[in-house]
Amino acid sequence: MSGFLLYGHPDSGHACKVALALRLAGQAHETKRIDIWAPRETRDAAFLAASPAAEVPCLMIDGAPHVQSGAILLDLGERLTGLGGNNAAGMRRAREVLFWEANRIGMCLPQLIEARRTGAAPLPPGAVAWLEGRFAVDRDRFDLLLGDAPFFHGDAPGIADCAVWGYVQWVEKAGQTPSAAMAAWLTRMRDLPVETRPEALFPA
Template identity: 40%
Template sequence: MLLYGSTDSGHSYKVRFFLLLSGTSHSYQWIDLGTPRSERLAAFVAASKFGEVPVLIDDGIAHCQSNAILMHLAQRTNAFRGHGAEWRSILEWLSWEANRIGFSAPNLRFSSLWEPQPPDVLAYLRKRVLADLQTLDEALSRTEFLLPSGPTIADISCSAYLFWLSQTGFAEADYPHIERWLGLLRALPGWMHPDEAMRPAPLAAGT
């Protein structure tokens, strides 16, 4: 397998996170998102349907969009897919993540670090992040991970950008159930912080 991803891309990190935790053999190719799309690595341009990272090449087939890739990997490897009866809940969490915290947290982080936005836009994004963190914290007050069976791709997806939570102006300590949950994920064998996992220098799987 070959993963195309980039620094600061939590969506790329979701896939790298899965591959590292599951011990799936793969190589990682860093893509410079600051380079115009037409000037990026030709193989990546050909594989990336939407011109975005992540892209996973598996048996010669290009898979795009992070949550779709997680679903493919869970089904292919039988890792982090929960019990059979939990698949519907996993899909619900993946859909929630895409529309909620996977939208609000990265956009607030981007606005805070790289592209300042007008005060009303920042206020809107902070309100969204606040609501999403409250929803997630409340859900985690009832269970160790998002699903009763243990960590799944739902946890991988929903947590990815939260390892950078402090960069949005929010603190893990203000959400005790999220803080506990992120600590459990950090303790899983193979976990790497996204700054390390997505750095430009190619890494051997599992290092």
Template identity: 40%
Template sequence: MPDRQRAMPTTTPAQAPTTPSLLLYGAVGSGHSYKVRSLLLLSATAHRYQCISLDTPRAPRPAAFVAASRFGEVPVLVDETGGAHCQSNAILIHLAQHTHRFGGAPAERGTVVEWLFWESNRIGFSVPNLRFALRWAPQPADVLDYLRARATADLATLDQTLASTEFLLPSGPTIADLACSAYLFWLAETGIAAEDFAHVARWLDSLSALPSWVHPDKALAP
């Protein structure tokens, strides 16, 4: 009888690398984009990042971005279903829920949301608008004085809170910290020294020491 046919070894073809399903649209210099990009990096969440030039008028921007951006702004996160999520703090909440990272302890969730609302009305208004006025859109002296006074008051609020805790919530860094700190890594551009707010300066150092933290200039580069 003929010898039994020797079984040929089977080989599994190498799988092509998969493309991350999450896509973040952001922009250079956008602290709101940085909030989301920072969370994705710190949580090691696979994603793609596409930089949108805000110098380009809205109409000729990439069609996929225009279709996804309900308000014509960055950031926008497109998820695996093709659904688009807009507004930075809303995206932070969405990602914290889905990654189970940086959302805070269960008992802290309400306080996290309070800080996100505070940020959008206070430090997320004063510092970026002061920075924008100084760098790109000159304003009258009284406008600059108003923005500087608000920014100083907001930094004082943060400094007072951080005098008794390393991060804004006892459990550790959360999306509240990522939101409130986003523009402060560019604080020197406003003429305000972080060192004048010792607890804020220490907090920013603690955030920048987190594993996988990346400065916004690098994180948002095209």
């Protein structure tokens, strides 16, 4: 199969990262919604063949599977225009933010969201307080990384913004308060001339 096909789900911030990057780049693609809450054996057979771990996102490019959102974003940053990665400085910036996001804010926010989900298994005592403490530090680092620019790549968003958007879009769902800079960035992201709503990125 030629072209781009993205497997994902609106509850996956990782899948939303990739879907947003494809929209920002204006890259034509198909999406296929995978029910990540359903038993693995009930999921689409073609998806399971492409993603043996049964995880989203999985991006098929001309029939070749690409997995792990950070790796996919870096590939798209080099492959497509309009994502801030078309020169060495842009890719360096992307790597710096992506590795920070994966190890810090992109780790604590999903856990805080899960802790508040109805029916979720309870976290160990003290875990939520520890995660909230991490987020407070990460919120300050967010402000430092963004600086005075409107986006992480400067005047226009790129793959670094897509990476951070994945779970920061749900900061209040996680029970956390964004900084003023984070709230303003979220507004700018939601005002972009492309679709950012998870349910619209992966319609039923």
